[in-house]
Amino acid sequence: MRVFIGICLYMSIVDMPFRRMYWASHSRQNAVADNMTCNRFEEILSLLHLNDNELMEPRGHPHHDPLFKVRPLLTKLNENFEKCAEKENCIAVDEMMVPFKGRHALKVYLMKKPKKWGYKVWVNAGQSGYVHKFIFAGESVLKTNDEYFEKKDLKKKGRGVFDFRVDGKKSVMVCKWFDNKIVAVASNVEGLYPTHMVKRSVNKDTRYDHIDHFPKKTVVKYAQRCKLEGCPGKTKYLCRKCCVDLCIDSKEQDESCFFFITTEKAMT
Template identity: 40%
Template sequence: MFNAIPEGSSSSQDSEYDQLIGQTDEHINVDDQSSSHTSSPQSKTKKTEGIKWKRHTFDSIDLPESTLKPIPYFVNLSRKTPLDVFEYFMDITLLLKIATESNKYKDQKGYQIPDISEEEIQKFIVVLVYMSIIRLPRRRMYWSKSTKQTIISSVFTRNRFEEILLILHFNDNQNEPSKTDISYDRLFKIRPLINHFNRKFQSAVVPEEINSINEKIIPHKGSSSLKRYLSSKPHKWGYKIYSRTGKSSYLYQFEIEGDNQTTTVHPDVGAASNVVIRLTQNIPPNSFVCYDNYFATMKLMKFLHDKQYHVISTIRVNRFNSSLLKSDKKLKQEGKGSFDFQTADDDHFVITK
């Protein structure tokens, strides 16, 4: 099922609606439209495969009974304390990878400092977590006499902490392709982390029934070609993340905008819709997929329906034939609580306003 809520329409559509209103239970052949990510009515659109819509009343929609759980639960942990969960995601494989690449970078640069061990990497990460909670204006204040944080100073000397910070690496710089190479990866330096956490997030739990695809911002004010601006977010500048989360807010999968290693799975639905397709490739049939109008097109809805997913979404008025539904003016005249809808494909698709 697809539920689209168009964000406004023009009053010039009233006469078109008057022509349609008498066609109860008759099919209406509509050309689907897709567009760029702007909501401007002047955006150029491209006609696609038609959908036959009809106006009639239905009592309910029968959905196959789902075997999925309403909330996720861990399957690879015998105990589920916060420390157990932390050690599952930050496992020995990842710690060894970070230690190996950091020591390799140290040798490449010729730094005369001791090698880093996996245990030191684990402690270093814990210290970073603590620093993100107990914030001080300057890093060295955690070791200063008047502001010393014993939890940190008892684990690392200031010099050793800064040595680790200096050489911390996650991938081998010598293997990085040049910018002119076809295999150049803008996220090469953190690619092992992205792959590791996406794999761990999905393997740790049995997936839940309801999934949400959304955009998030990791705040960052420094200089980076990957930095983006989102006016609708509390933190407007930073790294833009596309994520799939569950109703429980558990993060299953993510990708970073600007990642030139992502693949176009379905070339006909647009870049934003391909984000949804990539992030839902590993979810089981009969799952619910929710996303907003940034991603939504009618082609994406049909693609996900064919994959046996139930879709709930808003959609922009320039991405479908908005003359199907009553205009804002007509709904306002009908009073508070008024709405309009159409169905298609034996009520598998529903569009409402």
């Protein structure tokens, strides 16, 4: 069995498209083929059980465990994770994908992950990158009775609004705020305040003055032809934002070329 487990670990590092390629003549891996035959490996893999299937609760039961068949292995791994490294002061909880493209009810698809198909797990990781514990998180419905703002209420108030709760006994702060989407975070290191205004975009072309058009009067002798199609006049006004000459002198403000080109009229 130790040889079988060692081969499984080796396969997770030296990845090949098909399992039998580790024993094939053109892609033979001596570390695998010299220690166990292909037929023996596949026989153990097909008959291996980590738990008693007779004790498994059926799907829909309140105590149903979707990972019942491998639960002893996961429990042992988490126990050894705690023993093999000292606990760190700063840790974070985040999701991680275990790549898998086979057929299984627990498989999920996350579009923005580098590995989009697989099992999603929540990991308790430190600053060093070491995983102290991991918990499987599949597709399930969790009914809660919290007193946070609902998603639609946060959207109505606009980006930047937040709500929070503090557990004084355990010194844990939980905050939910509205950014491009709802974001929730829990921490026992950092508090909520103070809050600061930040610049979200790093685009060099971003206009921090929030002004799209700004007309500037030039010298009369440098008057140019109005760039609006169909206008025969000349203008001494130049838009400093888009560098376009447009008429701004008009008896009616909403009839000037500058007003026309910088409003929704230009889209009709």
